[in-house]
Amino acid sequence: MAQERASTEDEPTADQAQTLDTIVVTGSRIRREAGFDGPAPMSTIDAAAITASGHTQITDVVNQLPGFAITQTGQTSNQYEVGNPGINALDLRGMGVQRTLTLVDSRRQVPSIPGTSGVDLSMIPSSLVERVEVITGGASALYGADAVNGVANFILKRDFDGLEANIRYGNSSRFDMPSTTADVLFGKNFADNRGNFTLFGFAERTSGEVSGQDRPWTAGGMPLYERANAGDRRVITEGNRNFYNSPNAQVVLGNCNSSNWMNCLYTFDANGQLRRPQLGPGGLVNLNPGALNTGNALLQQGRTDGGEYGAYYDNWMLSVPSDRQTVRSTVNFDFNEHARFFANLTYSQSQTQTRNRELAAYGSGYEESVPYDSPFITQDMIDANGGAFTDNISFARHFDNDFGLRRTDYERKLLQVVTGLEGDFELFSRNWNYSGYVSYGRSEERSRSLNAAALPRFYAGLNSTADANGNAVCNGSWVWSDVLNDWDWAAPMAGCVAINPFAQLTPEMVKWLSYDTDWSKTQMTQKVASAYASGGLFDLPGGEAQLVVGMEYRSESNNVGVSPQFNANHALFDPSLGYTATPLIGEYSVKEAFGEIHLPLISGAPGAERLSLDLAGRVSDYNLSGRTTTTKVGLEWAPIEDLTLRGTYGKAIRAPNIGEMFTAGVVSGAWLYDPCNDYSLANSTGNTQYTAANCAQIAPSDTATYWQWLDVIYSGNTELGPETAKTTTFGAVFRPRFINNLVISADYYKIDLRNVIAGLAPQTILQRCVDLASMDNQFCGLVTRNATGDLVDVSVQQLNLAQSLARGVDINATWFTQLPRGHRLSLDLNLGRNLERIDIADAANPDDVWNNLEIFGTPQWKGSLRTGLSHEKYSVYWTLRGYSKMRASEYATYETYERPWSGSMFYNDIYASYQLTPKVSVSAGMNNMFDRSPPRIPGAEAGGSNFNQGIAGTSSGLYDVIGRTFHLSLNFKL
Incomplete structure (x- = not known):
């Protein structure tokens, strides 16, 4: 895949190469001589490699390159709370x-992720892509902002004459993820071949829903690290199922303590009849x-290994249904050699769904409890408790x-x-x-929620009492008033229905709790005008000096809408839903001037076959x-013909x-835990040497409760400054004359990013506040605690963090040889070695280093090897891809953990095609052919991804959570 040639499938002969005078690649706007590498390393994925991968999502192909980390893909897209x-x-x-700039035909693409430069590549079918070029060094000077880490340029098919159609069917080996794909490419030359018109149409439907219950590695109880005593080595326990993962309420009744809590654990049947649980x-x-030192702790952290309790991933969707459609047309016309007109129009649309558990209680108490005088308390409960209740009753269950x-x-x-000359x-x-x-682009996203649950209504319904006739009704409650700076009595919500969590919810209760939202609409608009000129200046000993000068103007505007039910300024706003957001309109513009000069200093001299400066x-x-x-400054030196540095x-x-900068204020909630609770202090692998002392200083009054429902306040930060990065690459390209058609390259890279703009997850903010040497840090400023030290809310906004550093080596090799009877054997190797990947979150504390190397998502080694045997009638490819060992935390060592590492993981993919007639061909392929499951290491069992810079996911994507898949295709050409 990674090579300087556009395609090893159609390698020109030596005579043909003579006619390929110049070529323009992503790494430069200067036309280069054929075979000229350029000073910046570049990887290329050609059409043959894209086809052989069997993926219709081009992202899945590109992510196999070692330099890319897994972000959002088909296996990480179900978590609605992380967005997009x-x-x-x-x-x-x-x-x-x-920080990754995505181009289409070397031009900017309108973003699809609201408020960012993130391009949705699901809108670009892989069958439309001619090749992908990835440059990783000095790209920001060439292409502007967002290219700090590099550029991925997707070159699409054009100048096609004829008709080509593809029909594809894919599924998992368990036949629960069917997908059908069809695309048609039509092209026609006109005006004596001076003009060309192409039209491409694509449609794909993936109708399957795969949940955690549908795969053996997620259907059972999850693995956990545990230890019996504080000084013991942590071991892995299997089959863990939490008590709160039950469709029936779990309660602790009676006079028990940590030595005999299980004698006091009860549950109910669907009619609310008290009974003993089936463990x-x-x-x-x-x-x-012994760590379960309260009844609430038993409900929150207590576990069994089966019985009537569900597994953690039962309600997770590993794959969700989606539909995609794309239409693209291009027109090219050569008026003469001085003026060639081009234009293209792209329209894409997609539809997808997410499904998530919406309503559950985790035994935390507080609002998530039933009053001690509730009319839903039965005599059986009173008897089991040994008398009337004097405290509210905590419970745990899902609904x-x-x-x-x-x-x-x-x-x-x-x-x-896009149109231009x-x-x-x-x-x-x-x-x-x-x-x-000039380019005009507009992306639009609409979203709505169905069968959502309003937690404020849930809590109001739980706070029940009996009226004069003995009927269960909602009671008022004491709430904290910021205006009074004291507690104030609040009347019951209008229409409130009392909730009995000890039995199956009635239709009236469900109706009170549930709601649907109207569509919200977010729109991003981008306008670009760009031009450059390139040509020769003067002659140097190595050749002609060449210059590029250009200018670009870009403006982007983002209109982020919200559902009317959440908009405090809309007539349909409903505060009882517990979520408040306001629309956002933000925009910016930038004017840019750029230049590039190529100076071929020496050519054909002893010890300097080629020496050039860029x-x-x-x-x-x-x-x-x-x-x-x-x-950017770049240097290329070829001391001999075989070697280029x-x-x-x-x-x-x-x-x-x-x-x-401009994210509008959004107030929502999330289940979070206080890192200062007893269980976290004793068991969290992320605690530092400062955590215990800082928590002792905070001294929260409640250290027994684990999960807490807290307000999370999202807002923009107009005080942000720009990020600055220093990027370095150096390496070598080896083309030995004694081995025909072999190219090997190795490049070292270093990216030192300062003033990093990042938004951390709420739980990360809570943890980092107490993990640093001093609590006088930027994270504690985002955490609100009350007078007794207990958590109230967490603010989430973008911050200029201190530093992010990445170092590594990319190794690429390609080779092919012609065999008898027209056969051809080829090998393509892509290998990446991460040397360092750290984040320093606080500039005032340089010891605050978060080492992500070998943590899930950042393996030391990542690579793929593709072997192919091709002939004019058929082709066969085998791809081996894999990762080296990883772990959940840098603190997980063999001294403290029984099995901290996941071990190396390899997947095998195969692909074969056969030419039935000159016009018809068939192909088939299988990915993860041995149905490898994710490693049974806590944190890896459901996919293992660890998204850096606070980008959360479903812990999947790194390891395959779907298992073996296959595809069949039929191709027609006219």
Whole structure:
């Protein structure tokens, strides 16, 4: 895949190569001689490799390159709370989607992730892609902001004459994830072949829903690290099922303590009849039952190994249904060599859904409890308790069976129009060329939620009492008033229905709790005008010096809408839903001037077969962030014909985007835990040497409760400054003359990113507040605690974190040879070695280093090897891809953990095609042919991804959670 040639499937002969005078690649706007590498490393995925992968999502193909980390793909898109389900985006070096620039035909694509530069690649079918070029060094000076880590350029098919159609069917080996795909490419030359028109149509439907219950590695109880005593080595226990993962309420009744809590654990049948629970064969399986020092702790952390209790992933959707449609047309016309007109129009749309558990209680108490005088308390409960209740009753259960799952629908549309001119001309008797274009793009996203649950209504319904006639009704409650700075009595919500959690919910209760939202609409608009000219300046000993100069203007606006039910300024706003958001309108513009010069210093000299210097720079003037400058210097030296040494050094600037600065205030809630609770202090692997002392200083009054429902306040940060990065690459390309058709390259890279703009997850903010040497840090400023030290809410906003550093080596090799009878054997190797991947979250504390190397998502080694045997009638490819060992935390060592590492993981994919007639061919393939399951290491069992920079996911995507899949295709050409 990674090579300088566009395709090893159609390698030109030596005579043919003579005619390929120049080529333009992503790494430069200067036309290069054939075989010229350039100083920046570049990887190329050609059409043959894309086809052989069997993927219809181009993201799945590109993510196999070692330099890319898993972000959002088909296996990580179900979590609605992290946003953007169904979108496929790229993350080069694992440092954030917002730092990877995605181009289409070397031009900017309208973003699809609201407020960012993130491009949804699900809108680009893999069958439309001619090749993918990835450049990783000094790209920001060439292409502007968002290219800190590099550029992925998708070159689409054009200048096609004829008709080609493909029909594809795919499924899992368990036949629960069917997908059908069809595409048609039509092209026609006209005006004596001076013009060409192409039309491409694509449609795909994936109708299957795969849940955690549908795979053996997620259907059973999950693995956990545990230890019986504080000083013991942690071991892995299997089959763990939490007491709260039950369709029936779990309660603790009677006078028990940590030594005999199980004698006081009760549950109910669907009619509310009290009974003893049906545990798994191991009963209470916690290795340290003494840590369950309260009845609430038993409900929150107590576990068994079967019985009537469900598994953690039962309600997770490993794959969700989706539909995609794309239409693209292009027109090219050569007026003459000085003016060639081009235009293209792309329209794409997609529809997807997510499904999630919506309503559950985890035994935390507080609002999640039943009053001690509730009319739903039965005599059996009083008897089991040994007398009347004097405290509220905590309970734990989920409501999947009687309430159902929440469904969120997403509809997306994208329209982009690009038109421009390019051509050749002479300037001072030297050859020059130019290209200019204007682009208008608009992406739109609509979303709505169905069968959602309003937690404030749930809590209000739980707070029940009896009226004068003995009927259960909602009671008022004491609530904290910021105005009075004291507790105030609140009357029951209008229409409130008393909730009995000890029995199956009645239709009236479900109706009170559930709601649907109207559609919200978010729209992103992008306008671009760009032009450059390139040509010769003067002659040097190594050849002609060449220059590129250009200018670009770009404006982007984002109108982020919200559902009327959440908008406090809308007539349909309903505060009882517990979620408040306001629409956002943000925009920015930038004017840029850029230049690049190529200086071939020496050619054909002893010890310097080729020596050249490349310089590039870009000045950007943002209307919001001011003026920034990016630069790059590159050197290429070939001491002999077989060996080329290359290197680049660049300075990159990334200004904050719309979403980072202007995100409107959103107040929602999340189940979080206080890192200062007893269980976390004793068992969390992420605690530092400072955690215990800081928690002792906070001294929260409640250290027994684990899960807490807290307000999470999201807002933008207009005080953000730009990010700055220093990027370095150096390496070598080896083409030995004594081995025909072999190319080997190895490149070292280093990205030192300062003032990193990142939004951390709420739980991460809580943890980092107490993990640092001093609580006088930027994270504690985002955490609100009351007078007794207990948590109240968490604010989430983008921050300029101190530093993010990535270092590694990319190794690529390609080789082919011609065999007898027209056969051809080829090998393509892509291998990446991560050397360092750290985040320093607080500039005032340089010891606050978060080492992500070998943590799930950042393996030391990642790679793939593709072997192919091809003939004019048929082809067969085998791909071996894999990762080296990883673990959940840098603190997980063999000294403290029984089995901290996941071990290396390899997957095998096969693909074969056969030409039935000159016009018809068939192909088939199988991915993960041996049905490898994720490792049974806590944190890896459901996929193992660890998204850096606070980008959360479903813990899947790194390891395959679907299992073996296959596909069959039929191709027609006319």
